[in-house]
Amino acid sequence: MEVTLLAYTPAPLKVIYTAARTCYSARPPAEIWADEVPEEKMEDLVNRLIQQGHHSVLEHVSFTLGIAGISRSCLAQLTRHRVGIAFSVQSQRYVRLDRPTYVTPPSLGLDGERRTRFEKAMAEAWQVYNELVSAGVAPEDARFVLPNATTCNLVLTVNIRELIHICELRLCPRAQWEIHELFLKVAAEVVKVAPFLKRHLVPKCLRLGYCDEPESCGIMPHWRELQAQGRLPNPVSRLQDNG
Numbered sequence: 001m002e003v004t005l006l007a008y009t010p011a012p013l014k015v016i017y018t019a020a021r022t023c024y025s026a027r028p029p030a031e032i033w034a035d036e037v038p039e040e041k042m043e044d045l046v047n048r049l050i051q052q053g054h055h056s057v058l059e060h061v062s063f064t065l066g067i068a069g070i071s072r073s074c075l076a077q078l079t080r081h082r083v084g085i086a087f088s089v090q091s092q093r094y095v096r097l098d099r100p101t102y103v104t105p106p107s108l109g110l111d112g113e114r115r116t117r118f119e120k121a122m123a124e125a126w127q128v129y130n131e132l133v134s135a136g137v138a139p140e141d142a143r144f145v146l147p148n149a150t151t152c153n154l155v156l157t158v159n160i161r162e163l164i165h166i167c168e169l170r171l172c173p174r175a176q177w178e179i180h181e182l183f184l185k186v187a188a189e190v191v192k193v194a195p196f197l198k199r200h201l202v203p204k205c206l207r208l209g210y211c212d213e214p215e216s217c218g219i220m221p222h223w224r225e226l227q228a229q230g231r232l233p234n235p236v237s238r239l240q241d242n243g
């Protein structure tokens with residue numbers, strides 16, 4: 001897959017800083033924007049806002065990324081994210097996909113019987129697709145024979161608030177490998193132009209300080225472990241205590 005940052009809100013740190021300072025200042029935003037403020041001071045404020053949950057200010061900055069060569073399976077997972085995000089996806093109705101282009105899961109290995117069987121299934125799918133199109137079936141109907149592995153391209157725009165949320169979920173090693181890889185690449189592109197986000201585009205366990213998945217991968221201790229050591233209150237028992 002390829003991920004390329006196409007465009008982004010200019011001066012992202014200053015935009016967030018200005019939005020946040022506007023909330024707590026009698027001065028108009030244009031005056032605050034004109035202030036010469038050291039990067040570290042702006043970064044310090046933004047870090048505190050993120051920690052405190054004042055997250056709406058993060059919605060003023062967006063990143064637009066070109067993504068090529070992910071599978072339709074990965075696309076289905078990606079488009080479950082609905083808030084603060086926009087997608088423009090290559091159409092299988094209007095684009096004829098006459099050449100086989102598909103993603104092969106690494107678990108199939110580089111060769112061997114499973115790999116051969118998979119590639120045969122892909123070749124068969126495209127053969128039927130091309131036969132149907134040649135017989136006059138519109139690509140929008142012929143595509144029904146194409147597999148989840150079929151690649152697609154899209155343009156994605158996402159604001160920082162949602163990007164932090166998605167990275168919390170998809171950079172968790174329990175997320176599937178393809179969307180995990182996608183967001184490693186998205187985060188790397190974004191951090192190039194907004195280095196202050198490096199510490200925030202991380203799996204959720206790094207923010208929580210523990211793992212809340214059914215099992216820990218080992219990056220952070222599981223919450224049950226911390227609770228057994230008396231280092232974490234049990235939110236469920238607290239609710240029960242309160243009736």
Ligand SMILES: Cc1cc2nc3c(=O)[nH]c(=O)nc-3n(C[C@H](O)[C@H](O)[C@H](O)COP(=O)(O)OP(=O)(O)OC[C@H]3O[C@@H](n4cnc5c(N)ncnc54)[C@H](O)[C@@H]3O)c2cc1C
Nearest residue numbers: 077080081082083084085162165166169170172174175176
């Ligand atoms: C490891 C993993 C496994 C998964 N397995 C499955 C599965 O088996 N089956 C399945 O169907 N899905 C599965 N999902 C998808 C998951 O249920 C979510 O649909 C997906 O992660 C999108 O996240 P989100 O709901 O936070 O949406 P986003 O659009 O990213 O929403 C951001 C936040 O906005 C708020 N929000 C958004 N929409 C609403 C709303 N309508 N009402 C109130 N608040 C809202 C929520 O706080 C939400 O967290 C899985 C996701 C992960 C990470």
